[in-house]
Amino acid sequence: MIKDPGRLDAVGMVRTARERVVARVREAEVVAAALSAGRNIVLEGPPGTGKTTLLRALADGTGVPLVLVEGNAELTPTRLIGHHDASRVLTEDYRPENFVPGPLTRAMTEGALLYVEEFNRVPEETMNVLLGVLSEREMHVPRFGRVAARPTFRLVAAMNPFDAVGTARITPALYDRSCRVAMGYQDEDAERAVVGTATGGPVDLVARAVRAVRITRDHPELRIGASVRGAIDAVLIAGELATVRGQDDVDEPVGEDAALAALTGKVTLGDAVSRPVEQVVVDIWRQAGEELGKA
Ligand SMILES: Nc1ncnc2c1ncn2[C@@H]1O[C@H](COP(=O)(O)OP(=O)(O)OP(=O)(O)O)[C@@H](O)[C@H]1O
Numbered sequence: 369m370i371k372d373p374g375r376l377d378a379v380g381m382v383r384t385a386r387e388r389v390v391a392r393v394r395e396a397e398v399v400a401a402a403l404s405a406g407r408n409i410v411l412e413g414p415p416g417t418g419k420t421t422l423l424r425a426l427a428d429g430t431g432v433p434l435v436l437v438e439g440n441a442e443l444t445p446t447r448l449i450g451h452h453d454a455s456r457v458l459t460e461d462y463r464p465e466n467f468v469p470g471p472l473t474r475a476m477t478e479g480a481l482l483y484v485e486e487f488n489r490v491p492e493e494t495m496n497v498l499l500g501v502l503s504e505r506e507m508h509v510p511r512f513g514r515v516a517a518r519p520t521f522r523l524v525a526a527m528n529p530f531d532a533v534g535t536a537r538i539t540p541a542l543y544d545r546s547c548r549v550a551m552g553y554q555d556e557d558a559e560r561a562v563v564g565t566a567t568g569g570p571v572d573l574v575a576r577a578v579r580a581v582r583i584t585r586d587h588p589e590l591r592i593g594a595s596v597r598g599a600i601d602a603v604l605i606a607g608e609l610a611t612v613r614g615q616d617d618v619d620e621p622v623g624e625d626a627a628l629a630a631l632t633g634k635v636t637l638g639d640a641v642s643r644p645v646e647q648v649v650v651d652i653w654r655q656a657g658e659e660l661g662k663a
């Protein structure tokens with residue numbers, strides 16, 4: 369193996385991911401290998417497919433810090449890089465000690481993994497700052513000076529493929545400077561394991577909730593379906609709701625109420641659909657029960 373201060377412990381990363389993440393072994397191996405080789409990553413997948421969970425486990429496994437940033441329209445270059453403390457500037461003028469580093473500056477100086485969620489929502493000028501850092505591994509901050517990236521600094525950008533907000537011009541440059549790993553929905557067994565671990569709920573309820581969210585993803589009346597989070601929520605709510613109603617078991621009304629609360633806000637109706645989302649979700653919950661052979 370090449371001796372390189374920027375190398376990351378890919379084997380340790382994969383070991384931790386195997387302990388903490390359900391399945392996703394291939395993705396863990398490829399992301400770990402790419403990070404270890406000094407590459408930056410685009411993790412592309414719909415919401416709730418375990419992108420953050422995987423990356424946290426990989427970062428813990430390699431012992432480098434993870435700096436997590438939520439990408440949105442308010443993530444200006446200043447927020448990302450940092451700013452001079454205004455009140456101290458008034459009394460002491462601009463000094464390096466008055467600089468409050470933002471997540472990019474921290475990640476570069478600590479040699480961290482900078483994880484930007486929802487990268488495609490970030491304003492273009494902020495993306496340009498990141499692209500500059502990827503090319504140069506340093507940046508110049510006015511009145512603060514040069515910030516150099518430690519060898520282990522990497523960028524991981526998460527993107528939702530359904531969410532193409534005005535980034536068409538910038539993304540080719542990002543893809544050119546990084547490697548892309550797709551995170552699609554997991555298979556039914558893996559989703560059951562995810563929901564079972566997250567909730568500790570009864571197996572038949574877990575199976576039904578997973579089947580229901582899977583039906584939402586290619587249901588003719590829905591434009592956007594629910595992630596595994598919908599199934600986790602349904603199972604957790606159903607358990608609590610049964611207790612609130614003084615019941616030992618999750619019966620049909622409890623299950624339906626839990627499914628309504630868990631799923632109606634997470635799915636999006638198709639344009640031509642005129643009936644309410646509540647009816648669609650109840651139908652899906654019943655269909656899931658019928659398919660699994662229980663009411
Ligand atoms: N493979 C998995 N192993 C363990 N937990 C998982 C897995 N996939 C999803 N989860 C669970 O599902 C939920 C959503 O996962 P996570 O937040 O990692 O998704 P994400 O891809 O980062 O979503 P978003 O795009 O919305 O940020 C979490 O509760 C997480 O624990």
Ligand SMILES: [Mg+2]
Pocket residue numbers: 419420421485526
């Ligand atoms: Mg995430």
